Each structure stands twice: as C-alpha cells, then as structure tokens.
Amino acid sequence: MSVVTRFAPSPTGFLHIGGARTALFSYLYAKRFGGKFLLRIEDTDRERSTQEAVDAIFEGMAWLGLKSDFEEIYQTQRFDRYAAVIQDMLAAGTAYHCYASREELDAMRAEQQARKEKPRYDGRWRPEPGKVLPEPPVGIKPVVRFKNPQDGEVVLDDLIKGRIVFASEELDDLIIARGDGVPTYNFCVVVDDMDMGITHVIRGDDHVNNTPRQIQMIRALGGTPPKYAHVSMILGSDGAKLSKRHGALGVMEYRAMGFTPDAILNYLVRLGWSHGDQELFTREEMIEKFDFDHVSAAPARFDMEKAYWVSHQYLKAVEPAVIAPEFDWHLRRQGVDPANGPALEDVIVQQRERCRTLLEMAEKSKFFYAEVDAYNEKDAAKHLAAKAKPVLDALIDGLTGLAHWQAPDIHGVVHAVAEQLGLKLGDVAQPIRVAVSGAAVSPPIDQTLFLLGRTATLARLAAAAVHAAKAAPAS
RNA sequence: GCUCCUAUCGUCUAGAGGCCUAGGACGGAGCCCUCUCAAGGCUUAAACCCGGGUUCGAAUCCCGGUAGGAGCGCCA
Numbered sequence: 001m002s003v004v005t006r007f008a009p010s011p012t013g014f015l016h017i018g019g020a021r022t023a024l025f026s027y028l029y030a031k032r033f034g035g036k037f038l039l040r041i042e043d044t045d046r047e048r049s050t051q052e053a054v055d056a057i058f059e060g061m062a063w064l065g066l067k068s069d070f071e072e073i074y075q076t077q078r079f080d081r082y083a084a085v086i087q088d089m090l091a092a093g094t095a096y097h098c099y100a101s102r103e104e105l106d107a108m109r110a111e112q113q114a115r116k117e118k119p120r121y122d123g124r125w126r127p128e129p130g131k132v133l134p135e136p137p138v139g140i141k142p143v144v145r146f147k148n149p150q151d152g153e154v155v156l157d158d159l160i161k162g163r164i165v166f167a168s169e170e171l172d173d174l175i176i177a178r179g180d181g182v183p184t185y186n187f188c189v190v191v192d193d194m195d196m197g198i199t200h201v202i203r204g205d206d207h208v209n210n211t212p213r214q215i216q217m218i219r220a221l222g223g224t225p226p227k228y229a230h231v232s233m234i235l236g237s238d239g240a241k242l243s244k245r246h247g248a249l250g251v252m253e254y255r256a257m258g259f260t261p262d263a264i265l266n267y268l269v270r271l272g273w274s275h276g277d278q279e280l281f282t283r284e285e286m287i288e289k290f291d292f293d294h295v296s297a298a299p300a301r302f303d304m305e306k307a308y309w310v311s312h313q314y315l316k317a318v319e320p321a322v323i324a325p326e327f328d329w330h331l332r333r334q335g336v337d338p339a340n341g342p343a344l345e346d347v348i349v350q351q352r353e354r355c356r357t358l359l360e361m362a363e364k365s366k367f368f369y370a371e372v373d374a375y376n377e378k379d380a381a382k383h384l385a386a387k388a389k390p391v392l393d394a395l396i397d398g399l400t401g402l403a404h405w406q407a408p409d410i411h412g413v414v415h416a417v418a419e420q421l422g423l424k425l426g427d428v429a430q431p432i433r434v435a436v437s438g439a440a441v442s443p444p445i446d447q448t449l450f451l452l453g454r455t456a457t458l459a460r461l462a463a464a465a466v467h468a469a470k471a472a473p474a475s
Numbered sequence: 476g477c478u479c480c481u482a483u484c485g486u487c488u489a490g491a492g493g494c495c496u497a498g499g500a501c502g503g504a505g506c507c508c509u510c511u512c513a514a515g516g517c518u519u520a521a522a523c524c525c526g527g528g529u530u531c532g533a534a535u536c537c538c539g540g541u542a543g544g545a546g547c548g549c550c551a
Contacts, residue, residue, distance in 0.1 A: 008551095009551090010550085010551045012550090012551075042551060043551095044550095044551080045550055045551065047550090048550070048551080049551095098549095102548095102549070105548085105549085106548095109547090109548090112476095112477095113476070113477095115476090116476040116477075117476070117477065118476075118477035118478065118547060119476095119477085119547055119548095120477090120547070143549055161479095161480065161481090164479070164480080166478080166479080167478085170477085170478060170479090170547095172547090174548095175548085175549055177549085178549040179549060180549085182549085184548095184549070184550085184551085185550070185551045186551090188551095189551090204545095205479095205480070205481095205544095205545070206544095206545055206546070206551095207545095207546090207551095208479065208480070208545075208546080209478070209479060209480095209545075209546040209547070210546080210551095230480090232480085232481080232544090232545095233544085233545085235544090237486080239543085241544080241545095267487095270487065270488080270500090271487065271488095272487085272488090273488095274487085274488055274489065274499095276489070276499085277488090277489070277498075277499040277500075278499095278500095279487090279499085279500055279501085294488095294489095296481095296487090296488080297480075297481060297482095298480090298481050298482065298544095299480095299481075299543090299544070299545095300486090300487065300488090301486060301487080302486095303485095303486050303487065303501070303502085305486080305501060305502055306486070306487065306500080306501040306502075307501095308501090309500085309501055309502085310501090312514095316514085352514095353512095353513055353514045353515090354511095354512055354513040354514075355513085364512090379511095414510085418510090424510080425510045426509095426510045426511070427510085428510075429510035429511070430510070430511065432510090433510085433511060433512095439511095440511055440512080441511055441512040441513085442511070442512080443511095443512090443513095444510075444511090445510060445511085446510095
C-alpha cells in the first residue's frame with residue numbers, strides 16, 4: 001500500500017515553526033516511500049477561521065517548497081459527506097442524540113471538578129439496553145454524540161512514542177455534530193483520513209489524547225486505523241512553550257530574518273531527528289534518510305544560534321544563482337535597486353563567508369548598489385583622519401591610470417601605495433574600506449573595488465579625500 | 476484533580492546491557508593564520524534528574540520518586 005500523509009492545519013493564524021516541522025516530517029515521509037502528501041484545511045470552526053490565515057499557510061508552504069500532491073482540501077466543502085456519515089452512524093446506533101444544554105453540561109463539569117474527578121460527559125442521553133431515556137425537551141436542537149465503546153482498552157502503537165494504552169472507560173462520548181448540525185474536528189478528521197486513504201497521521205503530540213477516540217470511531221465506521229506519529233512540540237530557547245505572545249514566529253518571518261527555505265528545513269529536520277552525526281542535508285538526503293526511528297519523543301528548544309549556523313552553511317555551499325533571487329528580494333527590501341551594481345552572484349561569492357543570513361548580506365552589500373550617505377563615525381575618525389589624505393591621493397593616482405580594472409591589478413596598486421608610503425597593508429586598506437563602504441568591514445579590498453567598479457571607486461575615494469583634508473590632524 | 480507523555484554537556488543530539496575514560500554539532504574559552512570582518516586549522520571546558528531493583532556488568536531493562544509538558548469544549 002502506497003504511503004499517503006497529510007498536513008492539516010486549522011486556519012486561525014500564520015504557519016508557525018512547529019507546524020512547519022510537522023508538515024516537513026509528513027512531506028518527507030511520504031516522499032521517502034514514493035507516496036503522496038496532501039494539504040487539508042481544517043476550517044470547520046467558522047468563527048475562528050479566516051481567509052488571511054488560509055493565504056498565510058499557503059504562502060508559507062509555498063516558500064518552504066512543501067508542495068501538496070493534490071489540490072488543497074477544505075473541510076467546509078465536505079459537509080454533505082459528513083452529514084451522510086452521521087446519518088449512517090445514527091441509524092447504526094454508533095451515535096446518538098444528546099439534548100443536554102450547554103448550561104447543564106457546564107454544571108455537570110463543575111460538579112465533577114469539585115469532586116476532583118476528570119470532567120467528562122456522564123452519558124445521560126446515551127442509549128443502553130434496558131435504559132429509559134428522558135423525554136426529549138421541545139425546542140432544543142440536539143447534538144450528536146459518538147457512542148464510545150466502554151469495554152477493554154485502545155492500544156496506540158505510535159511510531160515515535162511507542163505503545164500507549166488507554167482504558168476505554170476513560171473515553172467519554174464526544175460530540176460529533178453541533179446543535180446546528182456542523183460537524184466537529186475529531187469526527188471530520190476521522191472521515192477525511194479514511195476517505196483520503198491516509199496511511200500515516202503525523203501531527204503534534206497535543207493530539208495523542210484524541211487518538212484513542214478517533215481510533216474507536218474508525219472502527220465503528222468499519223475502517224482500519226492508520227499509523228500514527230505524534231511529534232513533540234518546539235519550545236522557545238528558554239524552554240517555555242512558544243505562543244503568539246512568546247516568540248512564536250511565522251515561517252515568513254524567518255524569511256525576513258534572512259533564512260533560506262532549505263536552511264530552515266535543514267534546521268527543523270534536525271530538531272528532534274538525527275541521522276548519526278550528520279548535521280547538513282540536502283532535500284534529497286532528507287527524503288532518502290528521514291525515518292521515525294530516530295525522532296525524539298521529547299520536546300526540543302529552538303536555538304537561534306544553531307539556526308544561524310545552518311543558514312551560514314547553506315549560503316556557503318549553495319550555487320549562488322540559487323539564492324540570488326532571494327538576495328534580490330532582501331536588497332529591494334533594504335531600499336536599493338540591485339540593477340545599479342555588480343551581478344548578485346558575484347557579490348554573494350564575496351560576501352557569503354562573512355554573512356550568516358541573506359538579511360545580513362544585504363545590509364553589508366548595500367554600498368555596492370547605493371551611494372554611501374554617511375561614514376560610520378568611529379571608523380571615519382580612525383581611518384579617514386588627516387593622515388589618510390596622502391594615502392587616498394596616492395590611491396586615486398594609481399587607480400586612475402590602471403590599465404585593467406581587475407582584482408590582481410587593483411591588489412598591485414594597493415600594495416605599491418603601501419610600500420611607497422612605508423605603511424602596512426592594513427593602513428591602506430582600511431581607509432579605502434571606509435571610503436567606499438562607509439565602514440571598516442568589507443570583503444577583501446581588491447575584490448571589493450573590482451566589484452564596485454572604477455567610476456564609483458574613484459568618486460568615493462575623492463569624497464573621502466575631501467573628508468580627510470577637513471579632518472583634524474590625528475592626535 | 477484525573478488521563479497521557481517526556482527526562483544524556485547551556486542547546487540539538489549519538490547511544491538498542493559490555494565497543495562509554497559517554498561521541499558529534501551549535502554556542503563558549505584559548506592559540507595559529509590574517510588588509511577589516513569573517514572563514515579556516517588546532518586545542519580545551521562542559522552531561523547520563525534522584526533512589527531502589529534485575530544482571531557478572533546499566534546511560535541503556537523494571538519499579539518508585541522528582542521535575543517539566545499535553546489533554547480533559549457544541550475549539551482545532
């Protein structure tokens with residue numbers, strides 16, 4: 001049987017990092033076995049579901065490159081099917097009407113908690129042989145409850161957590177259709193997973209306690225339960241649960257931070273999963289090697305430092321052309337036009353070993369595409385003081401006459417100036433850096449000038465010379 | 476409260492009874508290299524939650540604590 005997995009978010013917010021990891025695991029597992037992966041929108045709660053959230057989820061999945069093998073499915077478009085199944089269950093006696101009001105149920109739960117019991121439905125409308133049910137009150141629309149078998153136990157052989165056994169009597173009769181007829185989550189999931197031939201349900205471990213009831217429903221419907229893998233959640237770096245108030249970020253925010261999709265995926269796949277000592281995986285390797293045997297059952301903390309390291313490894317390893325579009329996106333976001341300067345690929349090659357993210361790279365590369373509007377104060381004070389004037393003049397002189405604007409030739413001029421003035425290379429290179437980039441950090445100076453081009457270089461050196469001439473003599 | 480889950484360096488993890496003097500990676504510290512920042516190379520500190528068992532032998536198996544977490548809706 002071919003593997004079919006699904007990612008089934010409810011559209012109540014952006015695609016967060018934990019959801020992205022669950023989606024990734026589902027995707028990888030399906031691909032590993034040549035199966036299918038599908039995306040299903042669980043939007044039965046119309047109060048909380050929004051179109052913006054649906055769009056945000058699609059956007060996040062698309063950016064990560066986790067493509068569904070089918071057209072997206074919306075539960076709200078399957079109401080007819082759910083209604084038919086509920087009718088069947090009512091007819092078969094595996095579900096029943098319950099007329100208890102919300103107030104009645106609230107009171108029941110309050111009493112149970114006062115008695116230090118687990119709050120649960122007490123079965124007051126559950127039909128049993130020989131039991132006399134109350135007369136249905138008029139004017140009340142009943143909910144439909146699943147009649148959960150109360151004998152024996154339900155065994156869940158979880159691919160990550162191992163065997164978990166639940167006593168059936170712990171499972172109360174959950175509502176599968178509201179008073180207005182709208183079906184509920186636990187029921188829709190069961191019907192959908194059966195209808196769609198889902199073989200492996202991979203989801204957050206906040207669902208383990210739902211699983212035995214879902215298994216019971218599947219059995220009541222005559223189906224065979226799929227395999228389950230409950231993935232632990234991701235914690236913040238302080239070990240606290242990630243929430244909207246506390247550090248929970250949508251995947252698109254990681255884009256804004258300068259991560260590439262592959263880097264995020266690589267970081268996430270190693271969060272809770274391992275393959276020996278291997279840290280870096282291409283997408284193909286992830287697919288080839290991912291398995292649940294090595295997924296940790298314990299929650300893991302999101303470590304930004306390690307994520308940055310993974311990001312850096314990707315920037316250094318990947319073909320520059322692959323990340324050029326994303327780099328372009330960041331430069332434009334920084335307000336510069338990438339057309340006004342050297343080819344992005346060339347800049348990437350020079351910058352990537354000193355940048356952990358594309359955001360950082362864009363910030364450090366702006367000067368290639370826009371004028372330097374202000375010098376870093378400290379750097380200018382140090383390197384563009386009066387004593388820099390002769391250095392800059394000599395450089396302008398040497399570079400103006402340069403026959404070929406190539407890195408080795410530029411390198412030659414810089415060395416010659418240093419020698420001629422009896423200075424160390426750094427004493428020449430640093431004033432140039434500040435002059436052309438505005439600050440004292442840049443790629444190797446010959447590469448920097450080569451990429452910047454002769455015209456811009458000379459103009460910026462000249463401006464710096466003016467600045468140095470006006471500067472107070474070095475103390 | 477009840478049910479369920481989890482527990483190895485600060486963090487992510489390797490570990491399937493002897494290969495463990497507990498390995499790798501991030502981060503930290505130090506040194507080397509160096510035109511800046513990096514990158515790179517080398518070195519280094521750092522962990523089996525506690526207590527009982529089982530066994531010739533336990534990080535690994537069992538039991539009990541402890542500490543975290545999840546769930547207990549006409550939410551998903």
